[in-house]
Amino acid sequence: MKIAVCVKEVPAGSSRRVIDPATLRLRRDGDCELNMFDANALEEGLRLLEALGSGELMALSLGPSRAGRSLRRCLALGATRAVLVSDEAAAGSDLVATTAVLGRLLEREQPDLILFGQQAEDSDGGLLYAAVADRLRLPAISKAGQLKLADGKLQAWRSTEDGRELVQLPLPAVVAVSRAANEPRQPSLKGSIEARKRPLEECSLAELGLDPGLTGERGSRTVVRALSVPQLARSRERFEGDAAAAAEHVLAFLTARGALET
Numbered sequence: 653m654k655i656a657v658c659v660k661e662v663p664a665g666s667s668r669r670v671i672d673p674a675t676l677r678l679r680r681d682g683d684c685e686l687n688m689f690d691a692n693a694l695e696e697g698l699r700l701l702e703a704l705g706s707g708e709l710m711a712l713s714l715g716p717s718r719a720g721r722s723l724r725r726c727l728a729l730g731a732t733r734a735v736l737v738s739d740e741a742a743a744g745s746d747l748v749a750t751t752a753v754l755g756r757l758l759e760r761e762q763p764d765l766i767l768f769g770q771q772a773e774d775s776d777g778g779l780l781y782a783a784v785a786d787r788l789r790l791p792a793i794s795k796a797g798q799l800k801l802a803d804g805k806l807q808a809w810r811s812t813e814d815g816r817e818l819v820q821l822p823l824p825a826v827v828a829v830s831r832a833a834n835e836p837r838q839p840s841l842k843g844s845i846e847a848r849k850r851p852l853e854e855c856s857l858a859e860l861g862l863d864p865g866l867t868g869e870r871g872s873r874t875v876v877r878a879l880s881v882p883q884l885a886r887s888r889e890r891f892e893g894d895a896a897a898a899a900e901h902v903l904a905f906l907t908a909r910g911a912l913e914t
């Protein structure tokens with residue numbers, strides 16, 4: 653069984669998101685980390701392989717060479733291979749251009765199962781899994797919980813508004829794993845040390861035999877015309893005094909604004 657987990661490196665949660673005014677793109681040169689939702693996809697893949705007792709789990713990403721750090725984390729967590737497609741010509745890829753690259757890499761690798769996180773923390777599209785499945789003409793589901801293999805097919809629990817449903821898919825298939833599917837493991841010290849020595853496979857668009865005109869800005873028909881940060885009206889009141897007086901003050905403050913009315 654060969655499982656591919658698509659992972660994205662995103663600006664670290666604590667760092668402020670900054671938009672480059674010239675390109676209207678998110679600046680990604682600050683602190684970055686593995687998209688937290690991808691840890692759930694990786695965990696589900698690792699559990700499947702552990703249940704099978706053998707197999708390969710490759711983590712793959714499209715991003716700048718710095719994104720290798722997130723792939724190393726995947727290796728530390730148990731991925732058997734890590735592949736990074738890094739090419740200047742792919743910078744500025746929109747959804748469809750991103751699928752051109754990932755789709756080509758997945759065609760080359762021929763995994764039995766392709767896992768995605770439920771969304772990327774930075775762009776929140778939650779759509780890439782479906783666009784890749786469409787390009788590869790594979791069956792796909794989203795919001796998958798626990799995954800299981802039975803009679804060569806994949807079974808997945810999905811949470812719905814009214815309860816849960818059990819879905820079965822033939823392989824190969826594409827699955828977006830829900831944040832609620834599992835509690836991802838942490839890398840062990842041994843795993844982290846070994847991951848540093850393991851090779852990280854990097855490939856360019858040319859190595860994938862991909863026309864650069866299909867990716868990056870040239871291959872993206874979506875144009876971001878404007879971006880703005882919502883203006884929140886914030887007011888602040890500072891009160892100094894002992895705890896009991898402060899509590900009285902907060903109570904009066906909330907009552908005056910109708911916040912305590914039932």
Ligand SMILES: Cc1cc2nc3c(=O)[nH]c(=O)nc-3n(C[C@H](O)[C@H](O)[C@H](O)COP(=O)(O)OP(=O)(O)OC[C@H]3O[C@@H](n4cnc5c(N)ncnc54)[C@H](O)[C@@H]3O)c2cc1C
Nearest residue numbers: 658659660714744746747768769771772775777778779780
């Ligand atoms: C004009 C334009 C320019 C853009 N330029 C850039 C850019 O330069 N850099 C950039 O990162 N984004 C760029 N984007 C956003 C880019 O289109 C999205 O990152 C991409 O479509 C994936 O969508 P998402 O990030 O919302 O991921 P979602 O659809 O929310 O992602 C779900 C899952 O897909 C997987 N995934 C997402 N991205 C990757 C990836 N790169 N490699 C492997 N797996 C992945 C992960 O498993 C993730 O959990 C641009 C968008 C537009 C419209």
